[in-house]
Amino acid sequence: MNGIINFFKPKGMTSHDAVSLLRKTLKTKKIGHTGTLDPNASGVLPLCIGKGTRIAEYLLDSDKEYIGELTLGSRTDTQDIDGKIISSSNKIVSEEDIIKAMSRYIGDVSQLPPMYSALKHKGKKLYELAREGKTIERTPRNIRIYEQKVLNIEDCRKIIFYTKCSRGTYIRTLCDDIGMDLGTYGYMSYLLRVGAGSFKIESAYSIEHIRKLNLEEVSKIIVPMDKALDHLxxxxxxxxxxxxxxxxxxxxxxxxxxxxxxxxxxxxxxxxxxxxxxxxxxxxxxxxxxxxxxxx
Known part of the structure; x- marks a missing residue:
């Protein structure tokens, strides 16, 4: 088996857990992922099988698509729903202001990577340092948001949105930045990755589905390496x-x-x-x- 499986990662599972689970299910050690998806997020996580692991580096740069939820009124230390609330605001923001603020984050954007991330400082992951109460100076990175649409606004507090962005974009940081831009606070309360390059959520397979397949059936859902690279x-x-x-x-x-x-x-x-x-x-x-x- 050589190629890519379009895996649906459920919420609560780490990307490493997904790799380990598929190794046990398919009884093969040569499996790797193409970039982490946060544990509290769900959705598309392409997993490389066999010789497919050799093209992982070429898939890392693919654009990503998300449906997320931004909750206004509070700020957390992790910028998402799992964090500790560190600031709150009672400011009411209009739908018009929300839509305008979201539209300002389209195009080339400078983004400061969060402390709660897998980026490393002197060999140690930033989230490990954050848990020790340490804050390290980080350098802003340039990202690109190709498309951003507000899908629904509830009580001018919860915003469902769609984003198509470049590699390395932190959606929870985007939520935090938009909250500050609106003169209040915000955090990411939900995240679903609906696309990673040519891999879309409509054709993603859950672990429950994969477990029901025999090896011949599994081989049919593995995307050939060249098809996975059709952006080239x-x-x-x-x-x-x-x-x-x-x-x-x-x-x-x-x-x-x-x-x-x-x-x-x-x-x-x-x-x-x-x-x-x-x-x-x-x-x-x-x-x-x-x-x-x-x-x-």
């Missing part, structure tokens, strides 16, 4: 270069589409997915170098 453009190499290609020889071409230069590509030869490569240009010559050969 495909490049076809002539059949006579097959041997050189799989042995990592840099290939030279005279004519090349400029669009493909300096971008990661899915490389095929003889109708077989070979792996991931990148084309560079030196003067008028183009060179294809394999970044990773994945042929099974």
């Amino acid at each position: 453009e495909a490049f076809i190499v002539p059949e006579e270069l097959y041997s050189k290609l799989i042995n990592g020889v840099v290939l030279q071409f005279n004519l090349m589409d400029e669009i493909k230069v300096n971008k990661l590509l899915r490389v095929y030869c003889k109708n077989i997915f070979i792996g991931i490569g990148k084309i560079s240009r030196i003067d008028s010559q183009f060179y294809l170098k394999m970044d990773k050969v994945l042929i099974i």
